[in-house]
Amino acid sequence: MALDPERRRQLHAMKLRSLVSEHLGDSTQDVVGTDDGALATLSRDRVAALAEERPERALGGALASAVRAAATEIHIFASGSSDVLARRAQLFSNAITVWEVNDGDVTPAVASDTATRKPVPDVPELVSTLNESGLEVVVEHGVIVGEIAGLEVARIISDEYGNRIEVGVGAHDREVFALLHGNMPTVEAIEQVANVVRSHRLPAAEPHPLNRLGAERWLRSHLVSKPERVGASELVTAPPPVQRTNLKEAVPAVATGRLADGTDVVVVCAVGIDLDLIPFAADARLFLDPQATLMVVIPQRDAHSILYELADQLIDPASVVPIDNDWREWTSS
Structure with a gap:
């Protein structure tokens, strides 16, 4: 029998309280359990996060929590993907510690290298x-x-x-x-x-599952076709830093190319508010071209102020570029 969602959130909150008490010697002033883990405000300008489900996506929420609490120190306890979180944490100017939680043992996480490029079939x-x-x-x-x-x-x-x-x-x-x-x-x-x-997948098409799936990839397709919409002279599709597992998984879509002035650029497209978008995008740049300009492209309605704040906290900042909410109505002509 599946655990009740509210009970799961309560258990996540309890687990984070216990980890903070035992390993940070602190108490939680405010803790909120979520479907994926928990977030807590601590003393001395610190916040903590539990990454239990979909742990690789926990950094953005922890960073946003730190912004809201005006915290200067972040601790993330991860039950998986701690190496990915540690790698992404190194790209931010914040003081971030990622802890690997494994069968009751809690140790500092070791950042992994970016993914190895897989061979492409010669067909x-x-x-x-x-x-x-x-x-x-x-x-x-x-x-x-x-x-x-x-x-x-x-x-x-x-x-x-x-x-x-x-x-x-x-x-x-x-x-x-x-x-x-x-x-x-x-x-x-x-x-x-x-x-x-x-x-x-045409302008003015009636709502349908086939025009809701992969919206971020549809947006990328538009920009590859007409890169000047975001000030680029050319764009080509590129792989994300972590492989997508299935078609229904909403993973930001990535492209590389050049801006009008010849600068190399990595473009990351997303549709919908996603707190982990900036850490993902920074990881994409690290994977594809660490020296490139990073541009995060999202519809205007999804350009929440927190994304701009997180982009500015990168050691090498990114630009958040809002585009028309009606981008689905764009044509290739």
């Missing part, structure tokens, strides 16, 4: 098929996919059975499509799925 014929079908070819962490306006409709699979294109929106859809239309020629199969997706 030029299959890539040509994606291109000739009018798809946007995107390569991330060794995986080649074909997208329509940022939404995957085909993927190149390389395994013990050989190299092939599987068609569908996500893993489940690919399996179902193969069962129902396994004998359909690949080009025809791509066209059938692409036309359905294309009809829903």
